[in-house]
Amino acid sequence: MEKKDLKTTWQKTVRISTERRESLNYYKYLCQQIGSEEVVKMRRLALTMIDIGKPLACAYNMYNTITSGSKGEGLHFESSDFDIMFINPFFKVYEPETAVVSKCWSIPLIMNTEETQPCFTQLRLINHPLLRLLFTKIWEQSHLGCMLSSEQYKLFYLSIADQLVTNTVKIHGPCLTDIHDRSDTAMCLKCDQWIIQAHPWIKRPRKVWPSTKIISKIISCGVLFVPIGCKESVNENLEWRISFSVAEKYLIFSFSHTQLLCYALLKILLKEIIEKHKDLKGLLCSYYLKTLMFWISEETDSNVWRPDNIIPCFMACLQRLLYCVKYSNLSHYFIPENNFFYLRFNAMNKEQLETILHDLYEQGINCLASSETLKDYRRQSYNITASLTSGYVEIINETSSYFLNLGFDQLIHILLYYSRTGLCRGLLALHLSKACWFAPDTSLDKYSSENKHQYYKYKHDLSHLLIGVQSEAVSGWLLLASMFYVHKEYVASLTVINHAMQKYTDDKIFTKSTTPSELTFVQTHQLNLMKNEKLYTVLKTLTIDPLMFQEKSSIIPKELQLVVKYCHIMYPPKAFSDFLRFLCYYHLHDTKSCKYHFKQLLNTIVNSSSKAILSSVSPLIMCGIALQLMGEKQIARMCFQAVYTHDNYKTTKCAASSFLNLYSSFENC
The missing domain is CATH 1.20.120 (Four Helix Bundle (Hemerythrin (Met), subunit A))
Incomplete structure (x- = not known):
């Protein structure tokens, strides 16, 4: 080999080595900012437990739930959203009328796609006069028969939400959303079978992803329907969009961590950079980026998605997005006949979007430097352990309020269902301990005045509160001290308070109030503890929760009884x-x-x-x-x-x- 060729080869090797090192550094940085593989796994696990446990208010406790949005996918950054889908048990959708299960108590609805665009359907009630008397305001008559109106359906549930929580909910697309636009709630219908429109997806030629196992799981889950019609359709108010949210969640969960981070980068690029241009806000959406990632993942070899190749992977995704915008072509992943970008852009906003995407692509990975989430890349150290610590606290913060709504039987059900991993057992142990905080207020003997009953209640409360001290460092002990005070055991109460406050030190992490930036500066010895101890031990040792008393609590001092007369409160x-x-x-x-x-x-x-x-x-x-x-x-x-x-x-x-x-x-x- 000539010297010139040797030099060229050496330069190419050095360049590849430098690019891989930069990618690996960026990957570590993203794990710190967005979440490591273990933290993402834990976020998903916590929310999946919530889905299994059905932690809903009593008005909705018949509804199965599916958590979605960025947080439901395991992502957490500045612009993450959190959505919940309720599967309405009162209706069941079928594709052919012959598939209707006669003994099913749900109201049967039949799909009709003859007059709708791909990915949309109308839902016809099988002619039954008694069924029409149920939910009377949500039916509309058409030439096809008695149809379930998507518009009236949303208004019906909006009126229920307004009765429960006045003037805090509005309609946003197919969802009900809070007035601050922080979370969406969709009341969905379900078909248990995989619909005909999506049958070609099953056998479509693909490289490796998704696996046959994932495809089988997806098919078995059927599809959902959300109440929104195709814009500009003459029957828009009668149409329902076919939703593959369950399938998409399976697909996202099957991503490698590098794939997931590339998806997160696209979302950050959209929410924190592109949508800063007011003219472009709403032109693209996260769902389009998810679809884009599905197509790219299906068409590429799995060995491409490596941590040391994350920058080229992301740039390829950005290039593909630019291509799709340029040619106004992004097909629905399950039903390709639906082109999301058909007539999506006008000449002006298309040119503006193309120009911005092209400029971002030319900047390379530095295109994300102006985002709120990733602006400090060059100044950060890449400590994955710090990411784990903050990730654990974040998960406890976000999920504890959901778990508190679960009964013990539901928590035990989740424990039995998910207790195969140490991570799950640790997370559940924390929530079970926390649930014991409220055991005194669920005792059947709470209001009995007999001495024997009072004795048993005292023992019941004491035993549960002793379990409750295992959930975090301080507040569980203070609840125990409060119980002793209520029983006029003042010296015992003071002894427990003194023990608790010895643990109240500056190195603790205060949940519910600590910001992500504060969690970055965790003490060195905490990180060392993190390396040597299990999740359960770390969190119960390092975290301090706010003190919480339920409505009409029996262990709060009598001087504060009026405060919890009508609602629970934190101290x-x-x-x-x-x-x-x-x-x-x-x-x-x-x-x-x-x-x-x-x-x-x-x-x-x-x-x-x-x-x-x-x-x-x-x-x-x-x-x-x-x-x-x-x-x-x-x-x-x-x-x-x-x-x-x-x-x-x-x-x-x-x-x-x-x-x-x-x-x-x-x-x-």
């Missing part, structure tokens, strides 16, 4: 511990200690950071009660007035100002 652990100490010393007639801990309560509220105080005015209530017990009725009145004025569960500037005035008044007494 900052440090402030609550100061108040509970004050109450204990008040009943022990220790005036000096009583005043000392009241001042500690004031200091806690004035000097605490937002993560310790939470976004609540509950500490002001405790101050008012303490002042009233000490005979400072005028200042207590000022405190309660401040609470009344700002009782919106937010620590407003005015409420903070009122408290500072209160503190000054006490110091001068």
Whole structure:
């Protein structure tokens, strides 16, 4: 080989080595910012448990659920969304009328696609006069028969939502969404069979992905229908869009982590860069990017999607998006006859979008440098362990409120169903421990006055609260201390409080209030602990949850009973511990200690950071009660007035100002 060829080969090898190293660094950075493979797995597991457990309000507890959106897929970044699909049990869709199950109690609906575009259908009620009396307002008569109106169906469920939570829900496409556009809820219908329109997808030529196993699972799940018609169709209000959400979730879950990160990068590019151009907002959507990823994944070898090749993979995805926009062609993945980009663009916005995509492609991976999520790439170190720690806390934050709505039987069902992995067992152990916080309020003997019943209730509550202390570092102990106080065991309560507050240290992670940026700066010894201990041990040792009492709780101090008369409430652990100490010393007639801990309560509220105080005015209530017990009725009145004025569960500037005035008044007494 000539020297020139050797030099060229060497330069090419160096370049490839440099590109792979850069890709690997970027992959590690994305694991830190978006989630490592293990964190993504845990997010999915937690949400899948929620789907299995049906943690819904009593009005919806007959509905199976499917979590979707970015968070349902295991992604979490600045622009992530969280969607829930409810499968309506009152209806069942069939394709041929001969497939109808006669003994099924659901209302049977028959698909009719003769007058609809691909991916849409009308749903006809089998002629039965008694069935039409059910949900009377959602049927419309057409030349095909009695049809289920998608528009009236949405309005029907909007009216139910408004009765439950007034003026907080609106219609957004096929979904009901909250007024802040943070989450969508879709009331879906289901067909248990794989529909004829999508049959060609099963045998379509493909390289490796998806596997035959995934295809079999997808087919067995059938399809869903969401209440929205094809725009500009004459029968738009009668049409339903065929949804493959369950199938798409299986496909996303089968992605390698590199594939998933490339998909996340496309979403970030859309939400945080392209849609900054107001003229382009809404022109593309996340679903198009998902479809794009499906086609690319089906057409490429699986060995391409490697961590050390993530930058070329992403650039290839961006190039494909540019191609699809340029030629106005992006076919539906399951029903290719539906071209999403047909008549999607006009000449002006198409040219603008093409120009922007081309400029982004020319910048290479630096095109993401202006996004909120990935702007600090060059300044970050790539510590996957830190990502794991913050990921665990994030999952506990996001899923704990869902798990609290589950009964013990549902949690046990999930435990039996998912207990095959240590990760799952650890996550469930935390939630089972947390569920024990509320066992005293679900006891059947709660209201009995007989001594024997009271004894059994005491033992029941004590045993469950002792399990509850295993869920995190501090608040479980404070609940136990509160129970002792309610039973007038003041010395025991003080002993437990002292034990709990020894664990209240600066190295702890405060859930529900710690921001992702704060979680980045986790102490070094925490990371070392993370390497050597299991998830369960790390979280119960390092995290502090807000103290939570259910409505009409039997273990909250009687002085706070009015606060939980109509709703549950959260308390900052440090402030609550100061108040509970004050109450204990008040009943022990220790005036000096009583005043000392009241001042500690004031200091806690004035000097605490937002993560310790939470976004609540509950500490002001405790101050008012303490002042009233000490005979400072005028200042207590000022405190309660401040609470009344700002009782919106937010620590407003005015409420903070009122408290500072209160503190000054006490110091001068």
